[in-house]
Amino acid sequence: MAIGLKDIAQECGLSAKAVSDILNHGRTHSYRPETCERVQEAARRLNYRPNRTAQTMRSRRTHMIGFVAPAYSSEGLMNYNIHPFLVGLSHGLTERGYHASLVELKELETGGLDELPSILHERFFDALVIHYGLSPGVRHLLPEFDVPALWWDSGVFEPQDCLYRDERKAGRTVTRRLIEAGHRRIAFFGGHSGWESYLAGGPIHYSLAHRYEGYRAEMRAHGLEETVITGYEKAEFAARLRELEPTALILLGLGAGTALLFDQTAHELGWRIPRELSLAVLDREARLPQRGVLVGGLSYDRYAAGRKAAEMTLQTLETGAPVPSVKLLGDFEMGDTIAPARHVRADKIP
Amino acid sequence: MAIGLKDIAQECGLSAKAVSDILNHGRTHSYRPETCERVQEAARRLNYRPNRTAQTMRSRRTHMIGFVAPAYSSEGLMNYNIHPFLVGLSHGLTERGYHASLVELKELETGGLDELPSILHERFFDALVIHYGLSPGVRHLLPEFDVPALWWDSGVFEPQDCLYRDERKAGRTVTRRLIEAGHRRIAFFGGHSGWESYLAGGPIHYSLAHRYEGYRAEMRAHGLEETVITGYEKAEFAARLRELEPTALILLGLGAGTALLFDQTAHELGWRIPRELSLAVLDREARLPQRGVLVGGLSYDRYAAGRKAAEMTLQTLETGAPVPSVKLLGDFEMGDTIAPARHVRADKIP
DNA sequence: CTGTTAGCGCTTTCAT
DNA sequence: ATGAAAGCGCTAACAG
Numbered sequence: 165m166a167i168g169l170k171d172i173a174q175e176c177g178l179s180a181k182a183v184s185d186i187l188n189h190g191r192t193h194s195y196r197p198e199t200c201e202r203v204q205e206a207a208r209r210l211n212y213r214p215n216r217t218a219q220t221m222r223s224r225r226t227h228m229i230g231f232v233a234p235a236y237s238s239e240g241l242m243n244y245n246i247h248p249f250l251v252g253l254s255h256g257l258t259e260r261g262y263h264a265s266l267v268e269l270k271e272l273e274t275g276g277l278d279e280l281p282s283i284l285h286e287r288f289f290d291a292l293v294i295h296y297g298l299s300p301g302v303r304h305l306l307p308e309f310d311v312p313a314l315w316w317d318s319g320v321f322e323p324q325d326c327l328y329r330d331e332r333k334a335g336r337t338v339t340r341r342l343i344e345a346g347h348r349r350i351a352f353f354g355g356h357s358g359w360e361s362y363l364a365g366g367p368i369h370y371s372l373a374h375r376y377e378g379y380r381a382e383m384r385a386h387g388l389e390e391t392v393i394t395g396y397e398k399a400e401f402a403a404r405l406r407e408l409e410p411t412a413l414i415l416l417g418l419g420a421g422t423a424l425l426f427d428q429t430a431h432e433l434g435w436r437i438p439r440e441l442s443l444a445v446l447d448r449e450a451r452l453p454q455r456g457v458l459v460g461g462l463s464y465d466r467y468a469a470g471r472k473a474a475e476m477t478l479q480t481l482e483t484g485a486p487v488p489s490v491k492l493l494g495d496f497e498m499g500d501t502i503a504p505a506r507h508v509r510a511d512k513i514p
Numbered sequence: 515m516a517i518g519l520k521d522i523a524q525e526c527g528l529s530a531k532a533v534s535d536i537l538n539h540g541r542t543h544s545y546r547p548e549t550c551e552r553v554q555e556a557a558r559r560l561n562y563r564p565n566r567t568a569q570t571m572r573s574r575r576t577h578m579i580g581f582v583a584p585a586y587s588s589e590g591l592m593n594y595n596i597h598p599f600l601v602g603l604s605h606g607l608t609e610r611g612y613h614a615s616l617v618e619l620k621e622l623e624t625g626g627l628d629e630l631p632s633i634l635h636e637r638f639f640d641a642l643v644i645h646y647g648l649s650p651g652v653r654h655l656l657p658e659f660d661v662p663a664l665w666w667d668s669g670v671f672e673p674q675d676c677l678y679r680d681e682r683k684a685g686r687t688v689t690r691r692l693i694e695a696g697h698r699r700i701a702f703f704g705g706h707s708g709w710e711s712y713l714a715g716g717p718i719h720y721s722l723a724h725r726y727e728g729y730r731a732e733m734r735a736h737g738l739e740e741t742v743i744t745g746y747e748k749a750e751f752a753a754r755l756r757e758l759e760p761t762a763l764i765l766l767g768l769g770a771g772t773a774l775l776f777d778q779t780a781h782e783l784g785w786r787i788p789r790e791l792s793l794a795v796l797d798r799e800a801r802l803p804q805r806g807v808l809v810g811g812l813s814y815d816r817y818a819a820g821r822k823a824a825e826m827t828l829q830t831l832e833t834g835a836p837v838p839s840v841k842l843l844g845d846f847e848m849g850d851t852i853a854p855a856r857h858v859r860a861d862k863i864p
Numbered sequence: 865c866t867g868t869t870a871g872c873g874c875t876t877t878c879a880t
Numbered sequence: 881a882t883g884a885a886a887g888c889g890c891t892a893a894c895a896g
Contacts, residue, residue, distance in 0.1 A: 166637065168889055179867045184891060194865060216636035217570045218889035221872050226567065228615065235605065244802065247597035254616040255585065263633060265578065265615040266604040283613060286566035287516065355805060396806045423773040424787070424851070425806030431781055437774070451592050455705060456746045456775030467592065501774070518873055529883045534875065544881065568873035571888050 167210045175206045183207075188214050227262045229253075229477060230289035234296065235268035245466060246295060248451050249316065252470020253293060260478055265289070269296070284309065291477050294318055312480040314473055314487075319370040324486035327473055329464055330493050331371045335378020335414075338444050338462050341496050342412045343386055346505035347442065351391045351410040352379050355422065359394050372416065375446050379414055396422070402429045405441075411505045412442040417449075418459050438503035450494070460499025464492075517560045525556045533557075538564050577612045579603075579827060580639035584646065585618035595816060596645060598801050599666065602820020603643060610828055615639070619646070634659065641827050644668055662830040664823055664837075669720040674836035677823055679814055680843050681721045681796075685728020685764075688794050688812050691846050692762045693736055696855035697792065701741045701760040702729050705772065709744050722766065725796050729764055746772070752779045755791075761855045762792040767799075768809050788853035800844070810849025814842070 169180045169187070176183070176199075183203055185191040192200045206212075220226050231250060254264045267281055267289075283289075291311050296318040315326045342350050354362070354376065362368035362376075380390045393404050393413070413426070427437055435441050438460075445461035450468070469492055476487045519530040519537070526533070526549075533553055535541040542550045556562075570576050581600060604614045617631055617639075633639075641661050646668040665676045692700050704712070704726065712718035712726075730740045743754050743763070763776070777787055785791050788810075795811035800818070819842055826837045 166889095169891095170889080180889090181868085181891075182866060184889095185866095188890085196865080199865095214636050215889050216633065216638040217567060217576065218872090219636075219891080220567050221571055221874095221889080222891045224872080235608070244594050244597050247594050247600075248592055250597075250600075250616070251592055254618060258585070258616075258618050258631065261632075263615050263617065265613050266600070266608075267613065268604060268608050281608065282611075283566065285563050286569075287563050288566040356803075398806075418770040419803070419805060420768040420770055420773040420809050421804050421806035423770040423806075424777055424809070427774055427777040427781075428787070428807065431777075437778070452594065453706075453769070454771050455769060456748075456771035456773075457778065459770050459774070516873095519875095520873080530874075531876085531884085532882065534873095535882095538874085546881080549881095565873050568888090569875080571873080571890095572875050574888080 166215075167212045168215070169212075171210060172203060172206050172212055175210065176202050178203065187212065188219070225290055226288055228289050229257055229262055229264050229474075230267045230284070230292045231264045232267045232269055232284075232292050232294045232296075235270050245447075245449065245464075248449060248466040249295070249470040249473070252467035252472075253474050254470070255467075256471040256474025257478070260474075262290070262474075262478070264293075267292075291481055293473050293477060296320075312477065312486070314477050314480070316469065316473055317371060321489070323489055325476075325480070326489035327469060327476065328491065329371070329469070330491045331374035332378040332381070333493055334446055334462050334464075335375040335380075336382040337378075337493070337496060338414055338446055339379045339382035342414070342442065342444055342502070342505075343382070343388070345412075345442075345498075345502065347412040348388060348505070349391075349408065349410045350379075350383065350388070350412045350414060351393050351408055352376060353393050353413050353415045355394060355396055355416065359392075363392065375416065396425060398425060398429060401425065402432055405429065405433060410441070412444060412502070415443060415445045415461070417447045418443065418445050423459075438501050442503055442505070443501040448494070448497075457501065458497070458499035460497050460502035462496050463494035465494065468492075516565075517562045518565070519562075521560060522553060522556050522562055525560065526552050528553065537562065538569070575640055576638055578639050579607055579612055579614050579824075580617045580634070580642045581614045582617045582619055582634075582642050582644045582646075585620050595797075595799065595814075598799060598816040599645070599820040599823070602817035602822075603824050604820070605817075606821040606824025607828070610824075612640070612824075612828070614643075617642075641831055643823050643827060646670075662827065662836070664827050664830070666819065666823055667721060671839070673839055675826075675830070676839035677819060677826065678839075678841065679721070679819075680841045681724035682728040682731070683843055684796055684812050684814075685725040685730075686732040687728075687843070687846060688764055688796055689729045689732035692764070692792065692794055692852070692855075693732070693738070695762075695792075695848075695852065697762040698738060698855070699741075699758065699760045700729075700733065700738070700762045700764060701743050701758055702726060703743050703763050703765045705744060705746055705766070709742075713742065725766065746775060748775060748779060751775065752782055755779065755783060755785075760791070762794060762852070765793060765795045765811070767797045768793065768795050773809075788851050792853055792855070793851040798844070798847075807851065808847070808849035810847050810852035812846050813844035815844065818842075 169183045172183045173180045182195060186195060186200050186203045187207055231253060233246060257264055267283060270279065289311055292309060292313040293316060294313055295316050317328045320326050339350060358368055383390045391408055426443060430437050430441050437443060445459055448459060448461050448463045450463040450465035472490060479487050519533045522533045523530045532545060536545060536550050536553045537557055581603060583596060607614055617633060620629065639661055642659060642663040643666060644663055645666050663675065667678045670676050689700060708718055733740045741758055745751065776793060780787050780791050787793060795809055798809060798811050798813045800813040800815035822840060829837050
């Protein structure tokens with residue numbers, strides 16, 4: 165049987181209250197140093213461990229924060245972007261004695277919710293941090309919880325309790341920086357299949373839509389025309405590059421496979437990156453090790469965002485009131501893949 | 515005030531026991547259907563929510579699994595590899611009503627532990643899954659917990675309660691496949707700085723050391739000599755390639771920046787990937803979207819590993835006994851970056 | 865400074 | 881089939 169406060173109390177001939185004060189609340193000043201000594205010695209000797217659950221039951225605080233995110237299909241690919249946020253969140257919470265716990269939400273094809281995990285109904289978490297993938301409006305599919313909730317990158321934009329990167333501004337910023345560097349034929353690379361359906365009017369994660377909208381708005385503001393390239397098929401990609409002759413490509417992000425595709429295709433056309441073709445990403449994860457060629461574009465420091473989320477959550481918990489929403493924006497870097505458009509042939513400038 | 519069992523009981527003129535049976539245990543068969551109906555209706559109407567903490571207190575089970583990992587320095591870069599494992603773990607646990615909670619361990623420079631987070635002392639987690647980054651032997655720095663613990667990729671190799679990929683075999687497998695494809699001059703690319711200190715006898719994560727050992731052993735078994743290339747500086751890297759003229763490079767992994775470095779340097783030498791230079795990674799994360807050029811090598815399905823960890827943990831919890839350790843190994847794929855060494859000049863074969 | 869009492873919300877006997 | 885009562889380990893409130 166586990167050792168409890170009572171056992172220590174009995175051992176020392178004290179009340180459980182005294183032992184609780186001394187061991188779990190550091191209220192040693194209320195007792196004789198000698199008493200404290202004796203209690204601590206007994207606790208060590210009997211290997212006393214406080215029972216967090218019992219403490220929770222009295223204090224009504226679990227010190228647990230639920231990180232709520234859509235479940236990943238077991239066969240599906242995953243979104244690594246969540247990781248730095250989660251680490252930042254956990255880091256910020258841990259410093260204050262809180263912990264983050266994962267809660268998966270089953271999303272339906274329709275964008276609705278199947279059923280909420282029962283733990284969300286069980287008065288367990290002190291607060292929730294929600295990362296919900298789908299389009300705005302989804303918020304109202306989730307019931308009102310009686311705990312504070314912070315919405316991160318969830319397509320929820322309200323004056324309070326929201327945290328997100330300004331993706332429209334991200335799109336505009338990268339586009340503007342390229343234009344400032346002399347680029348005129350700037351194409352948007354929306355690689356994966358969801359993109360084509362989006363351009364045809366279908367749904368897509370708000371962040372991607374906003375980035376594209378920002379790109380388009382900035383292009384138009386400069387009297388330039390937007391162009392989109394989709395698909396990863398090499399021959400097709402090469403043909404499209406030859407046809408459009410862009411001097412810069414705006415990318416959602418860049419992995420090894422796509423980097424090789426771009427570099428190899430560029431070489432086939434006799435181009436070099438970045439001399440004849442600049443690559444600018446909209447989402448360079450700030451805490452991912454950057455090795456070799458530095459990919460240019462706008463960063464997103466999700467680790468910092470996670471820490472911010474922790475801070476906001478703890479503040480809400482402390483004050484009992486909502487916190488003002490926070491908008492994030494990354495830093496732009498030219499890196500090794502963005503160069504001024506010195507080599508644009510004059511006849512190609514619109 | 516929150517609605518409890520008692521309130522429902524009072525509302526329905528029943529005992530708390532009856533309400534508990536009906537609402538939280540599905541023991542409806544012991545009561546009149548009409549009674550059950552009334553209770554459920556009242557629960558809905560009064561918005562009754564079970565209190566998980568109180569349930570836990572009685573059952574002595576929190577249904578929480580601690581995922582214990584070293585804390586990341588707030589400024590540092592992070593190891594994304596943990597993510598798919600964590601998602602897999604959470605996925606496997608969620609299906610059975612368990613949840614994963616993050617616990618960060620403060621690591622000292624010396625490889626020891628500063629202090630354990632207090633939650634590990636508070637009888638909170640039903641079990642732990644530990645991912646400990648440092649060298650073997652560290653296990654004994656952690657105290658014996660009175661809960662089951664599973665060690666993932668922690669440099670702990672015992673017959674029970676361990677889960678890890680066989681990294682020596684990984685090194686051998688990739689090397690062997692390249693040799694079978696006709697390669698003879700196969701260099702090991704240990705990019706980052708930790709590598710040079712390792713070769714000089716310093717410490718490094720066991721998985722990297724094992725991979726290199728596997729490579730070396732397989733090379734020697736075929737009468738071939740190991741060679742190592744380190745560093746990401748382009749000119750130096752190009753010079754080293756020209757000097758060694760390897761037909762294949764074994765990499766720990768491959769990101770966009772390194773991919774560009776390799777492709778651009780290869781082109782400078784007049785080589786093409788994979789025609790004159792194959793790239794084989796030891797650690798291709800299986801659930802990361804593969805787009806564009808498919809990077810060849812050995813995969814590591816950390817998502818599956820996480821699910822396995824969940825399965826093992828739940829089994830331990832069920833049986834109360836340790837589980838046999840499990841060794842993983844990935845799948846080898848040629849991809850688009852590995853080709854047979856058809857173009858090796860005869861005079862260069864050792 | 866220290867002890868006593870009364871719960872937190874639920875579940876588990878045990879009795880009816 | 882249903883109810884009464886005890887108690888999980890801890891702490892807040894109150895006494896002295």
